[in-house]
Amino acid sequence: MxxxxxxxxxxxxxxxxxxxxxxxxxxxxxxxxxxxxxxxxxxxxxxxxxxxxxxxxxxxxxxxxxxxRIPTAYLIGAKEFFGLSFAVNENVLIPRPETEILAEFVGEFLRSRGGGKFLDLGAGSGAISVSILKFVKNSRAIAVDISEKALEVAKFNAKKFHVDERAEFFCGDLFFPVEGKIFDAIVSNPPYIPTNDLKTLQSEVKREPQLALDGGIDGLSFYRLIISGAKKFLVDGGVLAVEIGFNQSSAVKNLFEQEKFVEIEIFKDLAGIERVVIGRN
Ligand SMILES: C[S@@+](CC[C@H](N)C(=O)[O-])C[C@H]1O[C@@H](n2cnc3c(N)ncnc32)[C@H](O)[C@@H]1O
Structure with a gap:
């Protein structure tokens, strides 16, 4: 035949x-x-x-x-993000196109300051931090993830795109590994799916690490921890930028307001869904 x-x-x-x-x-x-x-x-x-x-x-x-129902990105071991082909495996969330606006915002912010140091909380494959490092030459990153296996992928990608000399990787819970350090920007695409919604996800998404998806009972657990903890790790005028899920913008904006962030803004993705919230220290 x-x-x-x-x-x-x-x-x-x-x-x-x-x-x-x-x-x-x-x-x-x-x-x-x-x-x-x-x-x-x-x-x-x-x-x-x-x-x-x-x-x-x-x-x-x-x-x-x-x-x-194994996602195509896992089958080929790669996913395009920000024009770069990131290595992925079943230990990391597959980077989504809507996350590019988060990376773009933080990249532009750092570029406007001539570079700077940023923290990526929940780095996963490193899609966000590696893209920013690649496009903002005078930038340095600390990438934190609670999953050692995810960090291995992030480290691989940092090497692949020749930014590993400007990146450090720490395994641990949110801010714990960076106690005492200060950043120009903090970026995070945290797990944000309400626990009860996990069982309703597409079969393909269920193949992604639960650790990358489960945002607690109302999906907001990580925002509470990140937004309330961020200020002491930010320089004056530094920014916190987070990706959000569907319908989470007003709750997350409230958290930014409670913590006295200023110049709070919400950005929509290409589908018109509110996707990123930022605030300035
Ligand atoms: C939604 S994924 C985002 C991955 C990547 N930043 C991206 O945008 O494609 C969330 C990541 O947070 C990590 N994570 C979950 N709980 C964490 C914690 N307590 N501290 C640090 N990272 C955590 C997960 O392992 C996962 O890699």
Whole structure:
């Protein structure tokens, strides 16, 4: 039997669609490009090309695992964030495009000051801190995560993008590892899903670490700890910037107000959802 690129993509997309996998064609293309070690665009150029049987088998294996609802990013071990291809595995949250506005805001803030030192609380894959370090040359970061395995991924990504000499990594609970240190900015995309909502999540999201998702009973536990603890770690005029979940903006803004942050602002993501809250010390 001989199979062309066109044929394997068509049949895989149909199998994924039949199981109601979102974006079946896109996922099939990403997985085939991964097997063939080429860009997605090349699949169109090579549409009639006959594939070696070994590639067809490897591709089918990946499609079978995708049908088990393993996210595509875990299957290929990578996810694009801020134009960079971050290494990911099942120990880290898969970076989301909406988080880019958080990284962008903090990056721009530091750039406007000619650089500076920032803290990334709950660093996960390092998507936020590594992107900021990459785009703001005179910046330095401390990345904290409670998961040692997540930090391994963040360290790998810092090396991959040649910013590891400007980054330190600490395993621990929120501010504990940085006691006595001061930052120009603190950034965090903390776990923010209310515990009871975890069971209603898409099967793919349930494959991500619970530690990265569970925001306590009302989803706000980490905001209370981060916003009430942040001031003593910020320089005068420094900023705290956090990502928020759906419908959390007014509760989080209140917490910023209670702690006497000033110039509090809320930013929306591209879908028009309030996604980032910032406040200045
Ligand atoms: C929503 S994920 C964000 C990951 C990454 N910053 C991103 O935006 O893609 C939250 C991260 O917080 C970490 N985390 C959970 N509880 C923590 C705690 N008490 N102290 C530090 N990090 C924690 C999790 O391990 C996870 O990596």
């Amino acid at each position: 001989k199979f062309s690129v066109f044929e394997v993509l068509k049949s895989a997309s149909q199998r994924l669609a039949a199981e109601k996998i979102e974006n079946p064609r896109l996922d099939a293309e990403i997985l085939l490009a991964h097997v063939l070690k080429c860009r997605r665009l090349q699949l169109y150029v090579d549409s009639d090309k006959i594939l070696p049987l070994e590639s067809v088998f490897r591709f089918n294996e990946l499609i079978n695992r995708r049908l088990e």
